[in-house]
Amino acid sequence: MTLRKLIANIHLYIGLLTGLLFFIIALSGAIYTWQPEFSRIAFHQTVIQENKPFISITDIKNTLERNFPEGDFRTALYRDPESAIEVLIYVPGTYFHAYINPYSGELIHLQDMNKGWISKLKNLHRNLLLGPPGREIVHWVTLLAMGMLITGMVIWWPVQGKPGKDKFNIKWSASPKKLNYDLHNILGFYATWILIFTIGTGIFWGFAVVRESLKEFSGENTLNWESPQSLVPPASQVNSKDEVLNRLILEYHTGYPDSEVRINIPHKEEEAVQLSVIQPTAGINAVDFYYHDQYTGELIRGNFQNGLAENRSTFGKINGLVYDIHFGSVWGLPGRILACFASLIGASLPITGFLVWWNKRKLKNKKSINSI
Secondary structure, eight states, X not given: OOHHHHHHHHHHHHHHHHHHHHHHHHHHHHHHTTHHHHHHHHTTOBOOOOSSOOOOHHHHHHHHHHHOTTSEEEEEEEOXXXXXXXXXEEETTEEEEEEEOTTTOOEEEEEETTSXXXXXXXXXXXXXXXXXXXXXXXXHHHHHHHHHHHHHHHHHSOSSSSOOGGGTSOOTTSOHHHHHHHHHHHHHHHHHHHHHHHHHHHHHHHOHHHHHHHHHHHTGGGOOOBOOBOOOOOGGGOOOHHHHXXXXXXXXXXXXXXXXXXXXXXXXXXXXXXEEEEOTTSOGGGOEEEEEOTTTOOEEOSOBSSOOGGGOOHHHHHHHHHHHHHTTGGGHHHHHHHHHHHHHHHHHHHHXXXXXXXXXXXXXXXXXXXXX
């Protein structure tokens, strides 16, 4: 058996073994690329802009106490004038997002984030709706898919010489069998240049050895981080925490008008208030984190793991970049479109590949019968 034949067999058997699962993972990933848009519609996040200031943290707490008193208020995300405030709430066993009108304080929508079709779509992509065992299956299918991409590129390259025009252009007028072969061979070639990044980032998430090796190589394990903490004053000098939170969110949201601002609600005595300044279209690595004393509101300075974007470690930047690459958002809207189309083509490859194998198998059996 020649090396090329061996590679072709590896490609075939990986495809037959993982084809159905890869189809599900790729198709759900293509659809989930548009999760922000789906969520905005499904969770009623759009509001009518008013010529009024945004509500305070105290107002949000009052709304939650009236409508969802059993919830544990964790964070509030203040966005643009036409978007509801997104509030993260913990309850035992799950978590909710509450969407609140930023002008009136009205609760618009309350969503259990472990329920609903968007959650099902996310879990289908991440774990095939099978929980932790399914997540392990997805990880290994992803790893095998990388092998399938590499062997597919080897098979695509002609035995002799350089690729001709027929390797790049689909002949739409060809017979159904030839057309199916072109759809698998040629679309697979084009999609591979995107899929190699989306699948590679999936491997980064799926295998701790990859992340730990990168940490070691980048020097992340040698870095020492400080922990931002509030100074707990004597009981007689404790001010209203809401007053500090209200002041901070007003200061940041008005100070960064083109950004979104998330504020974390402290739950421990020494915990600092964390404020995240987010540029919506700039990716995770553009997020700046600031810390303030929850009692005085004073800015806390230090060498924090999550600090200013410009001070992020090499591993921290790569870790943030992985998410943006996986969904294509690193290239903005065009990148998301590319990632979606590449994933759709990826989902089609097990189908067209199976048909290529099946047609060859029928032809081989027919020749065997005719030779008798």
